[in-house]
Every structure is written in C-alpha cells, then in structure tokens.
Amino acid sequence: MIRLSEIEEQEKRRFLITGANSGLGFETSKFLLKKGATVIMCCRDLVKGEKAKQELLKFNYSGNIELAELDLSDLTNVTNFTLFIKNKFDYIDVLINNAGIMAPPKTLSKQGFEIQFAVNHLSHMYLTVELLPMLKERTNSRVVTVTSGVQYFGKIDWEDLQGNLKYDRWAAYAQSKLANVMFGLELNLKLKQNNSKTSSLLAHPGFARTNLQPKSVEANKSWKEAFAYKLMDPMFQSAKMGALPQIAAATLPSANGGEQYGPRFNFRGIPKICRNAPQALNQNSRKRLWLISQELIKEFIPS
Numbered sequence: 001m002i003r004l005s006e007i008e009e010q011e012k013r014r015f016l017i018t019g020a021n022s023g024l025g026f027e028t029s030k031f032l033l034k035k036g037a038t039v040i041m042c043c044r045d046l047v048k049g050e051k052a053k054q055e056l057l058k059f060n061y062s063g064n065i066e067l068a069e070l071d072l073s074d075l076t077n078v079t080n081f082t083l084f085i086k087n088k089f090d091y092i093d094v095l096i097n098n099a100g101i102m103a104p105p106k107t108l109s110k111q112g113f114e115i116q117f118a119v120n121h122l123s124h125m126y127l128t129v130e131l132l133p134m135l136k137e138r139t140n141s142r143v144v145t146v147t148s149g150v151q152y153f154g155k156i157d158w159e160d161l162q163g164n165l166k167y168d169r170w171a172a173y174a175q176s177k178l179a180n181v182m183f184g185l186e187l188n189l190k191l192k193q194n195n196s197k198t199s200s201l202l203a204h205p206g207f208a209r210t211n212l213q214p215k216s217v218e219a220n221k222s223w224k225e226a227f228a229y230k231l232m233d234p235m236f237q238s239a240k241m242g243a244l245p246q247i248a249a250a251t252l253p254s255a256n257g258g259e260q261y262g263p264r265f266n267f268r269g270i271p272k273i274c275r276n277a278p279q280a281l282n283q284n285s286r287k288r289l290w291l292i293s294q295e296l297i298k299e300f301i302p303s
Contacts, residue, residue: 204261
C-alpha cells in the first residue's frame with residue numbers, strides 16, 4: 001500500500017500541469033500548493049484558469065501559482081507555449097500531462113487529426129519532447145502521463161489511426177489512452193538509455209467524478225450515457241481521490257520510471273502500483289507508434 005505520508009514538502013520544486021483548472025488537474029495543483037510547490041497551471045481557457053487560481057488563493061497555501069494558456073488541440077499553439085515557458089522559466093522539476101478529452105462526436109484538431117488522438121497523445125508527446133531539456137539537469141525530475149483504465153481495452157488501429165474509415169468515439173478514446181501508456185513507457189526507455197536524471201511514469205484515476213462525464217453527455221446529447229453514469233454513480237470516487245495516483249507518481253520518493261499508479265481496486269481507492277496495459281509492453285509496437293507520431297508532428301512543425 002502506498003503511504004501518502006511519505007510525500008515530502010515540495011517548496012523548491014516546480015510542477016507544470018496541463019488541464020489544471022478543473023478536475024484532477026485542479027486537485028493536483030491544490031495538493032502541490034499545500035506542499036509549498038510552484039505550480040504552472042496550464043489552461044485552454046484563461047478566464048476559467050483565472051477563476052481556478054483565485055479559488056486556490058483563498059486557501060493561503062505556501063506554494064506559488066503561475067497561469068499559462070495552452071490549447072492542446074493546436075500544435076502551433078503548443079509551439080508558442082513551449083517558447084513562452086522556456087523564456088520565462090529556467091527549469092521544471094515535474095511535467096504532469098493531465099489534460100484530456102473523452103468520447104466526443106467525430107471532431108478534428110486544428111491540424112486535422114482526430115481530436116482525442118491529437119489532444120490526449122500527439123500534443124502531449126510534442127510538449128514533453130520540447131520541455132525535456134528543462135527537466136534533464138534536475139535531480140529526480142519526472143514526466144507523469146495520465147491515462148485511463150480503458151487502456152486495458154484499447155487497441156491501436158494502425159490502418160486507421162484517425163478514424164477516417166470508421167469512427168467509434170469510445171474506441172478512439174481507448175486508443176488514445178493506450179497510446180499514453182505506450183508513449184510513457186517508450187519515453188522512459190529512451191531516458192534510461194541516455195542515462196537521464198529524468199524518469200517517465202504513468203497514472204490513472206479509476207472512476208473519478210470530473211467534468212469529462214458531463215462534457216461527453218452534453219457533446220453527444222446522449223440520454224443513454226447520462227443514464228449509465230447515474231447508475232454507476234456509487235462506483236465513482238471524488239476528483240480529489242482520483243488525483244492521488246498522479247500525485248503519487250509525481251512526488252513519492254520511492255516511485256520509479258516505468259511504473260504506473262492507479263486506485264487500489266482499479267476503479268477506486270488509495271493508489272498503488274498497477275499493471276501497464278499488456279498491449280503497451282510490446283517494444284516494437286511502442287517504437288512504431290513513436291515514429292508515426294513523430295512524423296505526424298513534424299509534418300506541421302518543421303524543425
């Protein structure tokens with residue numbers, strides 16, 4: 001069992017969190033600020049971001065808040081964001097790839113990618129690679145990529161990654177969450193091979209109440225989905241509990257690269273080390289996804 005009491009004060013450490021204004025990102029920010037960390041809260045909507053910041057400031061925590069605009073549905077925006085971060089800060093200790101989108105109707109990103117593949121996977125991969133130099137000299141620096149329990153049901157559709165031939169919103173979501181795990185594990189391997197001080201870890205929240213569920217219902221106008229969530233409600237845990245696995249992965253002194261943290265009972269409970277999706281353990285598949293993703297990014301972001 002993970003003992004959260006092991007988590008030390010974080011007053012000299014700097015965390016960058018995507019999707020930090022609500023749900024898991026907000027609760028993670030709150031915990032880290034209480035521990036004295038500096039938190040760079042990245043939000044797509046700065047108005048909502050400022051509202052979240054003001055809410056956190058009411059607690060008078062010892063940590064510091066920085067607010068930054070980041071739209072993961074646009075690779076050009078990610079480029080501008082990374083330039084801004086590199087100019088404003090000299091280092092980051094932990095990058096938490098937390099933001100995500102779940103099961104919308106078929107939607108395309110600014111560059112024409114299926115929106116879940118773009119936001120959940122491609123943009124976070126691009127963001128991570130761009131910011132890695134800011135982490136590499138920091139002791140015990142980490143990249144934490146937040147996935148989902150649907151990783152275990154995910155499949156990479158190599159012939160139709162963008163759902164152009166056939167789109168199933170839940171299959172696309174599961175694919176993007178499996179891609180998170182494959183990316184996180186392959187990144188950790190590359191970091192190890194380069195003797196980096198940085199490690200890559202994964203986390204999933206189990207069934208956590210966040211704005212993902214109501215947003216999905218609203219976007220799809222699905223009464224069946226709304227009814228299903230109502231039936232399943234007793235199984236869900238709070239966003240505060242759902243954030244604990246990523247907090248553990250980001251801060252536990254005992255955490256190691258390649259590990260994934262999730263709820264004790266897989267859908268709820270205190271975090272523990274959990275298994276990575278079996279399909280993510282195939283290194284050839286991970287390498288293939290990495291190379292394909294790299295080429296897709298390069299198509300729009302020339303070096």
